[in-house]
Amino acid sequence: MVESSRMAARQRGVVGESRHLLLSVSPGVVWIVVFLVLPSLYLMAVAFMTNGAYGLPQMPLTLDAFKQLAGFGFLGWSPGNFYTLLRSLWQTLLATLLVVIVAYPIAYYITTCRVKWRAIMLLLVVVPSWTNQVIRTFGWMNLLAPGTPLSDIAQSLGFIAPNMGLYPSNFAVTLGLVYNFLPFMVLPLYAAFEKLDTAQVQAAQDLYASPLRTFRHAVFPQTLPGLLAGTVLVAIPAFGMYVIPELLGGGKGMMLGNLVANQFAGGSNWPLGAAGAILMLIATFIGLFAMRRVGKRLGGGEEVVI
Amino acid sequence: MKKRTLQRSLSAFWWLTLVFLYLPLAVVVFFSFNAANSAARFTGFSLRWYERLLGNEQIISAFWNSMVLAIVSSVVALGIGCLIGYGMYRHRHRRLGWLIVLIYLPIVLPDIVFGISEMAFFVSVHRYTGLLQPGLSTMIISHVTFQIPFVALIVYSRLVGLDPTLFEAAKDLYATPLKRAWHFLLPTIKPALISAFFLSFTLSIDDFVISFFTSGPESATLPIYIWGAIKKGVTPEINAIAALMIGAVALVALLSLLFNRQGQR
Numbered sequence: 001m002v003e004s005s006r007m008a009a010r011q012r013g014v015v016g017e018s019r020h021l022l023l024s025v026s027p028g029v030v031w032i033v034v035f036l037v038l039p040s041l042y043l044m045a046v047a048f049m050t051n052g053a054y055g056l057p058q059m060p061l062t063l064d065a066f067k068q069l070a071g072f073g074f075l076g077w078s079p080g081n082f083y084t085l086l087r088s089l090w091q092t093l094l095a096t097l098l099v100v101i102v103a104y105p106i107a108y109y110i111t112t113c114r115v116k117w118r119a120i121m122l123l124l125v126v127v128p129s130w131t132n133q134v135i136r137t138f139g140w141m142n143l144l145a146p147g148t149p150l151s152d153i154a155q156s157l158g159f160i161a162p163n164m165g166l167y168p169s170n171f172a173v174t175l176g177l178v179y180n181f182l183p184f185m186v187l188p189l190y191a192a193f194e195k196l197d198t199a200q201v202q203a204a205q206d207l208y209a210s211p212l213r214t215f216r217h218a219v220f221p222q223t224l225p226g227l228l229a230g231t232v233l234v235a236i237p238a239f240g241m242y243v244i245p246e247l248l249g250g251g252k253g254m255m256l257g258n259l260v261a262n263q264f265a266g267g268s269n270w271p272l273g274a275a276g277a278i279l280m281l282i283a284t285f286i287g288l289f290a291m292r293r294v295g296k297r298l299g300g301g302e303e304v305v306i
Numbered sequence: 307m308k309k310r311t312l313q314r315s316l317s318a319f320w321w322l323t324l325v326f327l328y329l330p331l332a333v334v335v336f337f338s339f340n341a342a343n344s345a346a347r348f349t350g351f352s353l354r355w356y357e358r359l360l361g362n363e364q365i366i367s368a369f370w371n372s373m374v375l376a377i378v379s380s381v382v383a384l385g386i387g388c389l390i391g392y393g394m395y396r397h398r399h400r401r402l403g404w405l406i407v408l409i410y411l412p413i414v415l416p417d418i419v420f421g422i423s424e425m426a427f428f429v430s431v432h433r434y435t436g437l438l439q440p441g442l443s444t445m446i447i448s449h450v451t452f453q454i455p456f457v458a459l460i461v462y463s464r465l466v467g468l469d470p471t472l473f474e475a476a477k478d479l480y481a482t483p484l485k486r487a488w489h490f491l492l493p494t495i496k497p498a499l500i501s502a503f504f505l506s507f508t509l510s511i512d513d514f515v516i517s518f519f520t521s522g523p524e525s526a527t528l529p530i531y532i533w534g535a536i537k538k539g540v541t542p543e544i545n546a547i548a549a550l551m552i553g554a555v556a557l558v559a560l561l562s563l564l565f566n567r568q569g570q571r
Contacts, residue, residue, distance in 0.1 A: 017397065021396070021397045021400070024389045024390065024392050024393030025394070025397075025405060027385075027386050027390075028386045028389060028390035029405070031386055031454065032451065032454065035424070035447055035450075035451045036411060036412055036415075036420075036423075036424075037408075037411070038427065039423040039424050039428075040415070040419075040423045042430065043419070043422065043423040046426060102323060105316055105319050108316070109316040109317065109319070109320050112316070120563065121320075123562070124327075127555065127556070128330075130508065130555045130558070130559065131555050132528075132529045132532075134532050134533050134536070135331075135334065135529075135551060136330055138334065138532065138536055138548060139329075139330025140330050141536070142330070142333045142334060143333055179326070179327070179330070182327070237416060239416070240419065242515055243515065257416075260422060261418060261519075264426070264519065265519070270426060273422060274422075277419045277423070280416055281416075281419060
């Protein structure tokens with residue numbers, strides 16, 4: 001008797017639980033489905049449509065947008081889009097590498113400082129990224145413009161032609177990307193360094209390992225999860241960057257984000273822009289998937305949280 | 307000996323990096339006080355650009371747009387995200403993998419893809435139904451969308467650290483669900499709600515790309531206004547607005563530092 005009534009109560013509870021789950025979660029789920037999943041699916045559909053008047057998508061379905069993205073236009077193949085893709089890849093790679101080179105010593109240095117300073121030091125690294133991206137990039141425009149000290153030095157060294165500035169250029173875009181993403185690498189690396197097992201480092205030193213070997217065998221493997229998390233946080237948004245190449249790159253510094261955005265903002269060719277967006281999504285998911293795989297192989301049971 | 311040289315060079319590198327991080331911002335603030343029109347030469351101290359700012363109606367309206375956008379979207383996201391976070395907590399023993407994926411979606415999506423898919427969607431819906439005309443409302447919708455996950459995750463992580471027997475206790479005392487929510491749940495998650503609100507607000511103020519693509523001609527926010535001004539040709543007035551925004555961030559940083567200090571004591 002008691003048993004069965006308890007069962008009934010539990011049953012009622014389960015039904016109530018389901019309703020409860022539905023009530024609490026559904027507004028958000030509906031919101032995200034309607035305002036994010038549907039638009040994304042629509043964008044994917046647009047990539048397979050024909051480019052109509054004013055760049056708006058039309059039926060029938062074609063693969064024209066993808067052909068155009070690969071460089072095939074009315075006049076045969078042109079390398080413009082191909083260069084843009086290559087440049088996006090190269091800039092992402094270069095910026096990520098440079099960010100790692102700067103962030104490693106910084107993250108390590110913070111952990112060697114006294115505990116009460118660490119929070120302040122981290123805050124100092126992060127605060128510039130709280131300012132709007134447009135403003136930060138504008139600051140670099142001011143710094144790299146013709147007639148500024150930095151440009152004058154570069155001119156006297158013969159890096160740039162007289163009366164030119166350091167921007168627009170690919171160099172300025174790289175600089176802007178490194179500036180923008182540095183905090184995203186310092187934070188996860190710092191977290192990894194803070195958890196570092198110093199006994200291993202000590203052991204390596206006791207065995208007369210050179211600093212380089214100590215780093216390679218005792219430090220680097222321990223900081224790898226942080227490095228991976230940082231790489232994802234830097235590389236994925238860098239690949240689709242719009243603001244920095246647009247302001248610092250000029251016409252010759254375009255990246256995939258600009259190619260995509262220009263097809264929409266200029267109203268010239270939605271399907272082409274959508275095809276570029278799909279490419280960006282594929283790159284994003286490859287990046288996330290690869291990090292998960294590498295993270296799992298490393299074991300340690302540590303879930304890398306984005 | 308060797309260790310000291312390492313420590314010294316690291317310290318030098320640290321200060322160099324700080325210069326790198328703050329130089330662009332310092333330049334903007336510095337030139338906002340420039341008397342001259344040109345951004346290349348500093349000819350004297352002046353507040354004329356700040357005075358011009360106050361008389362510029364476009365900037366004032368962009369400021370209010372930014373504020374309305376940030377506050378309204380944060381409040382809406384707080385309500386929706388809080389419910390999801392609570393649902394995730396109460397039912398975490400069930401299979402909620404799909405929900406987690408759905409929630410992470412707005413975070414992992416590159417912002418340019420986010421922005422253009424919203425734009426394409428809004429424009430097309432508007433063309434066929436007349437609803438969702440690009441403007442402040444569409445910006446609010448997209449900001450809420452990217453804020454929801456952050457609110458949900460913050461509320462969830464606050465609740466997950468809680469002793470589950472507390473919920474049982476509240477139930478055992480025959481509190482109605484509404485009473486439980488009001489007297490127990492809300493006070494418990496209040497700190498999470500406050501920090502989620504500030505995070506949402508910051509995310510909204512900081513966003514440019516998504517706002518840019520979902521805005522209408524009348525709904526420019528401050529970053530959009532600055533972007534337009536830069537594109538049209540730089541005027542020192544931009545230095546002044548940008549300097550004010552940098553000042554606001556510096557103030558927030560200082561406050562968070564003070565709170566941090568107090569928290570440590």
